Every structure is written in structure tokens, then in C-alpha cells.
Amino acid sequence: MRSPTPAIAPPRPKKAGRASVLIGAIVAAFLLALALPTAATAADGDPYRISGNVQLDGEPLEGVRLVIDGPGGEQEVETDEAGQWRVSVPEKNETYTVTLDEETLPEGIAVIDPEDDSPNEKEAEVGAGGRVTVNFFIGEGERNVTSFGAQLFQRIFQGISFGLMLGLAAVGLSLVFGTTGISNFAHGEMVTFGAVITSALVGTGATLLLPLWLAIPIAIVLSGVFGYVLDLILWRPLRKKGVGVVQLMIVSIGLSLALRYTYQFFIGGGTTQLPYATAEKFPIFGGLVSVSWIDLATIAICIIVIVAFALWLTYSRIGKATRAISDNPSLASASGIDVDHVVRIVWIVSAALAGLAGILYAYYRPGLKWDMGAQVLLLIFAAVTLGGLGTAYGALVGALIVGILVEVSSLWIPADLKYAGALVVLIVILLFRPQGILGRRERIG
Amino acid sequence: MDWLQILSNTGAAILAPTTIAYALAALGLAVHFGFAGLLNMGVAGFMALGAYGYAISILTFGLPWWAGALIGLGAAAIFALILGIPTLRLRGDYLAIVTIAAAEVLRLLFLTTTFDEVTGSADGLSGYHGSFRESNPIPDGTYGFGPWTYNENDWWVRIIGLITLAVATFFVWRIIHSPWGRVLKGIREDEDAVRALGKNVFSYKMQALVLGGVLIAAGGVVYALPSAVNPGIYVTSLTFFVWTGLLLGGAATVFGPLLGSLLYWIVFTFLGNVLPALAQSGILPITGIQAGTLRYILIGVALMLLVIFRPQGILGNKKELTFVK
Numbered sequence: 001m002r003s004p005t006p007a008i009a010p011p012r013p014k015k016a017g018r019a020s021v022l023i024g025a026i027v028a029a030f031l032l033a034l035a036l037p038t039a040a041t042a043a044d045g046d047p048y049r050i051s052g053n054v055q056l057d058g059e060p061l062e063g064v065r066l067v068i069d070g071p072g073g074e075q076e077v078e079t080d081e082a083g084q085w086r087v088s089v090p091e092k093n094e095t096y097t098v099t100l101d102e103e104t105l106p107e108g109i110a111v112i113d114p115e116d117d118s119p120n121e122k123e124a125e126v127g128a129g130g131r132v133t134v135n136f137f138i139g140e141g142e143r144n145v146t147s148f149g150a151q152l153f154q155r156i157f158q159g160i161s162f163g164l165m166l167g168l169a170a171v172g173l174s175l176v177f178g179t180t181g182i183s184n185f186a187h188g189e190m191v192t193f194g195a196v197i198t199s200a201l202v203g204t205g206a207t208l209l210l211p212l213w214l215a216i217p218i219a220i221v222l223s224g225v226f227g228y229v230l231d232l233i234l235w236r237p238l239r240k241k242g243v244g245v246v247q248l249m250i251v252s253i254g255l256s257l258a259l260r261y262t263y264q265f266f267i268g269g270g271t272t273q274l275p276y277a278t279a280e281k282f283p284i285f286g287g288l289v290s291v292s293w294i295d296l297a298t299i300a301i302c303i304i305v306i307v308a309f310a311l312w313l314t315y316s317r318i319g320k321a322t323r324a325i326s327d328n329p330s331l332a333s334a335s336g337i338d339v340d341h342v343v344r345i346v347w348i349v350s351a352a353l354a355g356l357a358g359i360l361y362a363y364y365r366p367g368l369k370w371d372m373g374a375q376v377l378l379l380i381f382a383a384v385t386l387g388g389l390g391t392a393y394g395a396l397v398g399a400l401i402v403g404i405l406v407e408v409s410s411l412w413i414p415a416d417l418k419y420a421g422a423l424v425v426l427i428v429i430l431l432f433r434p435q436g437i438l439g440r441r442e443r444i445g
Numbered sequence: 446m447d448w449l450q451i452l453s454n455t456g457a458a459i460l461a462p463t464t465i466a467y468a469l470a471a472l473g474l475a476v477h478f479g480f481a482g483l484l485n486m487g488v489a490g491f492m493a494l495g496a497y498g499y500a501i502s503i504l505t506f507g508l509p510w511w512a513g514a515l516i517g518l519g520a521a522a523i524f525a526l527i528l529g530i531p532t533l534r535l536r537g538d539y540l541a542i543v544t545i546a547a548a549e550v551l552r553l554l555f556l557t558t559t560f561d562e563v564t565g566s567a568d569g570l571s572g573y574h575g576s577f578r579e580s581n582p583i584p585d586g587t588y589g590f591g592p593w594t595y596n597e598n599d600w601w602v603r604i605i606g607l608i609t610l611a612v613a614t615f616f617v618w619r620i621i622h623s624p625w626g627r628v629l630k631g632i633r634e635d636e637d638a639v640r641a642l643g644k645n646v647f648s649y650k651m652q653a654l655v656l657g658g659v660l661i662a663a664g665g666v667v668y669a670l671p672s673a674v675n676p677g678i679y680v681t682s683l684t685f686f687v688w689t690g691l692l693l694g695g696a697a698t699v700f701g702p703l704l705g706s707l708l709y710w711i712v713f714t715f716l717g718n719v720l721p722a723l724a725q726s727g728i729l730p731i732t733g734i735q736a737g738t739l740r741y742i743l744i745g746v747a748l749m750l751l752v753i754f755r756p757q758g759i760l761g762n763k764k765e766l767t768f769v770k
Contacts, residue, residue, distance in 0.1 A: 047572050049565070053558045084558065086568065130504070130572070133561040183538050238753065246484065246537065250692070250752045253685050258745025265731075265738045374681070378549055381542050389538075420553040423546040430543060431531040 048130040050096060051086035054079045055415070065104040070096030078104075092126045098134045111136045148411075153288040155407045161295060163403020164302035165364060166376065167396045168357035170383040171309060172350030174395035177384065178326030179339075179346050180235070181245040185252045187354060187380060188373030189259035194223045194355025195362035195372065196263055199272050212275050220355050227351020230255075231344050239343070256374070264370040271367035274359070278366075298360045305356065306396065309349075313392055318345055326391075379406070379419065382426040388436030397437055402426075446726055451718040456592035458714035464706060465606035466492075466668035471691040471702030472613055473660030479696035480621055481653035482633035484541040487528070488687045490548025491658050493679035494520040495665025497555055497564065500674045503573040505563055510577040514666045521662030524551075525655040533650045545681060556676040569675035577601070577670065599671065606667040610703070613660055618699045620656075629653055630697075630765075661687075689748045695758030697765050704760060716740035 050068060054061045060083025068075045072090040079085045089096060100111055100120040111120040124134045173187045201215035210218070234255070238248060279292035313319040321342045324332040333339050361376065362368040383402045387394025402422050410418040429436075458464055470488055477485040485491075498517030502508045508516070528547055532540045558566045583597040595603070620626055631639040632646055640646050668678075686709070694705025720736040723729040729736065757763050 049568065051558070051561055051566070051568070084567070127562075131562050131565060133558060183541065241753075243753065247752050247756055249484075249538070249541070250688065251749050253688070254745045254748030254750075254752065256745070257682070257685055257748065258742050261738050261741035261745065265735050265742060268734070378546055382546065385539075385542055414557055414559045416557045417553055417559065420550045420557075423550045426546055427531065427543055427550075430535070430539060434531075434535050434539065 048089050048092045048126050049086055050089060050098065050124050050126065050132050050134060051084065052098075052134040052136070054083045054085070054100070054136060060084070061105070063104060065101040067099045067101065068096055069099070070094060089126060092130045095123055095125045098122045098124050100136050150288055151411060152408070153285070154290070155411060156404060157289045157291070158295075159404030159407035160400065161299050161302075161403070162364060162407060163400035164299060164306065165357050165360045166379055166383050166403050167306060167399035168302060168353045168360070169376070169380045170387070170395040170399040171306070171392045172353040173380055174384045174387070174389070174392050175322060175326075175346050176350050177389055178391070179322060179329075179343050180239070180248075182235070182248045182252060183245075183381075185249065185377065186256040186259060187350075188375075188377030189256050189263070190223065190227065190351050190354035190373070191358040191361060191376065191380075192260070192263055192368070192370065192373035193226055193351075194219050194358030195274070195368040196267060196358075196370075197222050197355070198359050198362070199267070199274060199368055202275055216359055219359060220352050223355025223358075224348045224352035226355070227347040227349075228344065230351070231347040235347065236340070236344070239340075256377075260371055260374055267368075267370055269370065271369045273367050274362050277363060294363050298363060301356070301360065305353070309353070310393070318342060322346055379422060382422055385426060386429060386436055388438045391436070391438050394436055394438030401437075446719075446722045451715070451722060453592040454718050455711055455715040458710045459707065460593055460603055461710065461714075462602050462606050462667055462671045464710040465603070465610055466664040467687060467690050467706035467710065468664070468703045469606075469610055469613060469667060470661045470664030470687045471694070471706045472610075472617055472699075473657040473662075473664065474687055474691050475696055475699070475702045476617060476621075476653055476657035476660065478691070479698070479701075480626065480629050480633065481650055481657075482537070483533075483650060483654060483657075484537045485544050485654075485657065486541045486681075486684055487544030487548035488661055488684040489679040489681060490544070490551045491521045491524065491661035492665030492668060492683065493548070493551055493555060493676070494524055495662030496669035496674045496679070497570070498662070499666045499669050500570040500573045501563055503576060504570060510573075510580065513573075513576075514663075517666045518659045518662050521658045521665075522655050525658035526651070529651045529654045533647055533654065545684070548679075548684065549681065552676055552679050555679070564676075565674075567676065569673055569677075571673035574598075602667075602671045605670065609663055609667060613663060614699060614703065617660070621699060625649075625652075685748070686744065689744060689751070692748070692751050692756070692758055695761030697762075698758070698760045701758050701760040705758065708759075713740060713744070716743065 052066075054064045054066075060079070060081065062079055062081050062083065064079045064083075064085075066077050066079075066085055068077065068087050068089070070089065070091075071094045075087045075089075077085045077087050098121070102111060102120050105111075120136065122134050122136070124132050126132050169187065169191050172190075173184060176182055176184050176187075198212075198215050198219040201210045201218055202212055203209040234251075235248075238251065243251075276294060279294045281290045281292045283290045313322065321332065321337045322345075324335070324337060325339055325342055329339060358368075358373060361372060365372065379402055380399075383399035384395045385398070386401060387396065387398030405425060406418050406422045409421040413421055470492055473491070474485060474488055477483040495514075495517040498520040499510070499513040502513035502516045503510060524547070528540075528544055532543045554560070555564045556566060557564075560566070564570070578598055578601070581597055581601040583600055585597050587594060587596050588600060589595055621629075628639060628644055628649055631642075632644075632649055636646055639649075687706075690706040690709040691702050692705070693708055694703065695701030717737070717740055720729065720739050721733045724731050724733050724736040731739070751758075757765070
């Protein structure tokens with residue numbers, strides 16, 4: 001899930017006793033620990049609020065200057081990295097004038113509204129609720145008129161790219177579920193691991209400073225090793241102990257918390273970019289879609305890896321054994337399959353695929369963050385559930401559906417709700433086809 | 446290092462509204478997971494409904510505080526019904542995935558700028574205390590001793606919170622020791638056996654889901670009473686923290702969630718005070734921010750160790766394990 005965008009610590013009660021100081025401290029620590037970016041608030045003391053969003057074709061615009069005039073004086077504010085701005089004002093049931101400084105918009109872009117002579121100036125009435133939103137329509141006139149078809153293609157393309165990436169993570173999660181029965185909530189952290197290790201290897205600080213083409217394979221191998229180590233020190237002993245699947249699920253939640261905050265411990269709460277994250281975009285398919293070579297490489301890598309994985313799962317001895325265990329562990333074991341060995345390999349493959357997905361996701365977002373894996377964990381779960389719990393190919397189909405759905409739905413619903421749309425679809429599909437698209441009826445029991 | 450201040454802050458956690466809110470939420474979760482075996486991973490969503498239901502009723506519709514609280518609880522009951530209908534007939538882990546997804550959908554709905562005028566989007570809501578404070582019978586002033594010295598408003602929040610907790614605990618204790626509660630435990634142990642006895646398993650599970658959901662939402666209301674509502678609080682981590690509190694005390698007990706939440710907050714506050722102090726005085730070679738992060742790592746590790754080595758919790762009985770499946 002996308003982490004909460006700007007938030008400020010709630011104002012403290014008027015007469016602050018020691019307890020409210022403590023609560024304030026807890027809340028502040030909470031926010032600090034969650035590393036929420038602080039918003040540009042003008043006068044924190046004022047109770048009422050005007051806010052808004054400045055976006056161009058769904059992309060937030062940062063650093064746009066707005067002037068808010070009215071009772072209590074003139075205030076200036078700039079949009080943050082999410083394109084959002086807010087000011088506190090002292091009076092309600094009053095009208096304020098919000099002016100967007102068009103000089104601060106990118107070249108060739110303006111506020112457009114054919115029915116308004118001065119579209120960059122708006123009146124905002126702060127009503128009884130004490131808060132009001134002011135949004136501006138921004139764009140280049142002609143682009144908005146012809147854009148729907150092109151936008152749709154662009155979104156579908158991005159959706160396929162995102163879906164393939166989710167697919168890499170989802171097939172791993174699905175394999176682990178199929179062979180061990182664990183709903184692994186720490187899978188998101190295995191995704192983050194790949195990105196974090198790559199960032200450490202290419203080095204912004206005094207680290208190894210390897211070139212990217214070498215760092216990525218090493219990071220994937222290390223992700224696999226990470227999966228192996230987790231199986232060795234955690235999951236295998238628990239298997240031997242005969243711990244139940246619900247317990248294992250909660251253990252994975254604990255592991256997820258521990259790993260996530262360990263990343264934050266080392267890399268901090270900010271966003272770090274990998275090299276070439278801002279590669280230039282160029283049009284393909286006759287200008288319908290604009291991509292960077294990073295986008296193309298992402299899709300190529302995903303397709304190659306997924307095809308290789310499918311061949312491995314279908315034809316290799318271990319792959320066949322894996323599917324046999326997913327189907328019926330006791331029968332597989334009785335047929336002479338070394339379940340422990342296969343499960344270990346499944347953990348390694350699953351972690352390596354998750355690590356690769358993490359590296360690609362760090363380019364897609366763009367930037368890596370300590371909780372980036374947790375942000376997509378639910379989408380990965382949605383993909384696995386949609387496809388049918390425990391079926392690897394189903395997870396892939398589910399991931400493509402989720403990826404395209406997330407991207408295309410943002411044409412109609414606000415961009416900050418696009419993940420919500422995918423999750424609602426997950427819940428609705430469970431109503432009608434609980435076994436998933438490729439799942440078998442018997443699995444839902 | 447100022448040990449007196451650290452101990453005083455830790456002591457204050459015992460009566461903090463947050464602790465009471467966690468205890469209520471954990472009690473509701475005990476009804477879900479401990480007694481009915483329902484894997485509710487959407488605790489944060491239920492709490493957010495309680496908190497936002499309370500705040501929005503007061504701010505947007507101008508209702509008195511008690512009506513706001515009731516609307517918060519009602520919203521959670523409806524939410525439980527909506528979640529229960531598609532998932533209670535399915536295997537347990539489906540409920541886990543659906544509840545965690547639904548809680549996240551709620552958080553995104555409260556966070557989006559689309560409904561900013563009602564929900565306050567990323568800033569959340571505040572300034573809804575008027576009606577609650579007017580109902581306060583305590584005269585102005587500061588009361589109490591030691592770390593538990595509060596003004597009249599802070600005491601009023603705590604008193605209302607503790608009364609709610611006491612009533613809820615008594616109610617859960619009675620209902621769990623009634624025939625209804627025994628059927629519920631039977632469903633947890635062996636659903637098919639209970640069905641064979643002619644009981645409507647789906648209906649019992651649904652009642653448990655609604656009851657627990659309302660209790661968790663009450664926790665959300667108490668969380669919102671003293672300060673403000675902020676969408677950054679109702680993240681999935683909150684769900685996991687409440688789970689940690691519940692499992693610490695004992696999931697299949699009535700008083701376990703209370704003890705677990707209390708111990709959780711005492712340890713959490715103590716670490717939150719002592720770790721930065723240790724870092725500051727150079728005993729731990731880490732920065733203050735890292736010291737703040739360290740306690741979350743420790744919670745994760747503690748949750749793992751707890752589930753592996755003492756799944757029944759402090760008060761639980763090994764024979765009555767809730768992890769039956």
C-alpha cells in the first residue's frame with residue numbers, strides 16, 4: 001500500500017497536563033517512527049483549514065506556489081512531493097481567495113477553465129465543517145481533449161509492467177503457500193530486501209560501489225541466500241516442531257515487523273533512488289505510449305524470468321516435486337520425495353524472485369523505502385487469492401489483472417484511491433468465485 | 446540518565462487512554478480469535494470506523510458526543526456484517542486476507558483528498574472535544590499524585606474509558622460463560638461437530654464477528670477521545686500491535702487482553718524512554734532516531750518468540766490453545 005502521505009501531529013489539548021504531553025510524545029514518536037513526511041503547514045495554531053491537490057494528468061506537481069488571502073492575513077504555501085498543499089486559517093464561515101502562481105508551473109502548462117476569465121484565482125468558502133478543498137484544473141488545452149485513448153494505452157502498458165513485477169513476487173508467495181501452508185506476511189520484506197541490498201551494493205555512501213549490471217545479479221543471489229537462511233534458522237525448526245499454520249502466519253507477521261523496522265534502522269525513513277531512476281522517456285507504438293529504457297528492460301526481464309520459472313516448474317525434477325507437494329504433501333512424501341529439500345529450494349526461489357521484484361519495484365515507484373514491500377504486500381496477496389491460493393500460474397494471471405486494474409482504474413477514480421479499487425475487486429471476486437480464477441473448488445474447504 | 450522521569454513516564458502509561466483503547470480492542474479481538482477462532486486482521490479498520498464515526502458525527506452533523514460514539518460502534522457493526530457475509534463460509538485465512546484488505550481500503554478512503562471536507566484527509570480530524578468536555582461533572586483543577594496527575598478533562602477521558610472497559614469486560618465474561626459462549630468455543634475447536642449438533646455455525650460466527658467488531662470500535666472511540674483522529678495511526682501495524690497485546694496476555698481468556706495490553710504499553714513506553722536515553726548517554730552506539738526504531742524491531746521479535754514458545758499467553762491454559770487449526 002502507498003504509505004500515508006503528509007500528516008501532521010494532531011494538536012494537543014489546550015491545557016496540557018503531563019499525560020497529554022505523554023500522549024503527544026507517543027503520537028509524535030509514532031509519526032516519527034513511521035517516518036511520515038511532515039506537511040507544509042502555515043500556522044499550526046489555527047483550527048480551520050484550506051487544502052488541495054495540484055496534479056497534471058494524475059502526476060503530482062511539486063513546488064507550485066499558492067497564495068491564500070482572507071481574514072487573518074495573506075499566506076503562501078508550496079505543494080509537497082505528493083502535489084498536496086494545506087494552510088490553516090483562523091476563521092470559519094468566511095471566504096478566502098486562493099491564487100495559484102502560474103510562474104511556478106512547468107513550462108507550457110497553465111490552469112485551464114474555459115468558463116473562467118482568471119482560472120488561477122478561486123474563491124473558497126470555509127463552511128461549518130471548518131475545512132474546504134480547492135483544486136485547479138491544469139493542463140495544456142489540446143492534450144486534455146485528445147488524451148483519453150492515449151492515456152488508456154499508457155495505463156494499460158504501465159499496468160502490464162506493474163502486473164509482471166507483482167507476478168514475480170506473487171508466484172513465490174504462492175509456491176510457499178502451496179508447499180508449506182504459510183500465508184507469509186514477511187514476503188513484502190523479502191521484496192524490500194532486494195532493493196535495499198542493491199542500493200547498498202551500488203552505494204551512495206562509502207559502500208562497495210559496484211556497477212549496476214553486477215550489483216543486481218549479486219543482490220538477487222543474496223536474496224536467495226536470505227530465503228535459505230530464514231528457512232534454516234526459522235521455518236525448518238518450526239516445521240520439525242509441528243507448529244500450526246495459523247501460528248506460522250503470526251510468526252511471519254512478527255518477522256515482517258522485525259525486518260521492516262530493521263531496514264528503517266539502517267537506511268532511515270527517507271526515499272533513496274537507484275542509479276538511472278530518472279532515465280529519459282521516449283515514445284513507442286507511434287507515440288501512443290512513452291517509456292524509458294528502464295521500463296522496457298523491466299518488462300523484458302520479467303518475461304524472461306517468468307518463462308524460465310514456468311519451464312522450471314513444469315519440466316524439472318524439483319519443479320515437478322514442488323507441484324506434487326502442493327497437491328498432496330503426504331502422498332508426495334510417501335512417493336519418496338524429500339519434502340524438506342524441496343521446501344528449502346522453494347524458499348530460495350521465492351526469496352530470489354521477490355528480491356528481483358523489489359529491485360524492479362524500486363524503479364517503478366521510483367525510489368526505495370524501508371516499507372515499500374509492505375505497501376505492495378496486499379496487492380501481492382490479492383494477486384495470489386485472485387488466481388487461486390497455492391497455484392503458481394494462477395498467481396501470475398491474478399498479478400496481471402491486479403496490475404492493469406490498479407493503473408487503468410486511476411483514469412476514473414482519484415489516484416490516491418487506485419490501490420483501494422483493486423482491493424475492493426478482490427473482496428467482490430471472493431464473493432462469487434472464492435477459489436480464484438485457476439483454483440480448484442476443493443481448496444476452499 | 447533521568448531514571449525518575451523514565452519511571453514516571455512508564456507509570457503514566459498504566460492509565461493512558463491509549464492503553465485503555467488497546468485493551469478494549471484486544472478484548473474484541475479475543476472474542477473474534479480467542480473464542481470464535483476468527484482470524485481478524487482488520488483491527489485497525491474497526492478502530493478507524495469507531496474513531497472517524499465519532500469525530501465525523503460531531504464535526505459534520507453536530508451531534509452530541511454520546512450519539513457520535515454510538516454511530517462509531519454502529520458503523521463497525523455494519524462493517525462486520527458486510528465482511529462476514531462473503532467470508533465466514535470460507536476457510537479461515539480468507540477472512541484474514543479480506544479483513545486486512547478491507548481495513549486498508551477504509552484507511553485509503555479516510556486518507557484520500559476526495560473526501561477532504563469530511564475526513565480531513567492526511568491531517569485527520571480534531572477540535573471535536575466541546576460536547577464531551579461540557580458533559581464533564583468534575584470541577585476544574587488538577588487531581589491525582591505522582592505520575593498520575595491530570596486535569597479534569599484528562600480524568601474525564603480516563604474515567605469514561607475505564608467504565609467502558611469494565612462494562613465490556615463484564616459483558617464478555619458473562620457471555621463467554623453462557624451456553625452461547627460454549628457453542629462459540631465448540632466452533633473454534635471443531636466446526637463440523639457443532640454443526641452436527643444442529644447449531645447454525647454461520648450465525649454464531651457472525652454474532653461473534655459483530656460483537657467483537659463493536660468492542661474494537663469502542664477502543665477506537667476511546668483512542669480518539671482525548672486528542673485527534675489521524676489516518677497515519679490506523680495502519681496495518683496497529684492491527685499487529687493489538688495482536689501482540691492479545692497474544693501476550695492470552696487469546697482465549699477474558700482478562701488476558703487487558704493484562705496483555707497493559708504490559709505491552711508499559712514495556713513499549715519504558716523502551717521508548719530508556720533506549721533514546723541510553724543512546725544519548727553513549728551506552729548504546731546508535732542515534733536517537735535509531736533508538737526509537739529499535740523498540741519496534743523488539744516488538745516483532747517478541748511477537749515471534751511469544752507465538753513459538755508460549756502461544757497460550759501469560760494467563761492462557763495450554764489445554765485450551767486457540768491455534769487449533
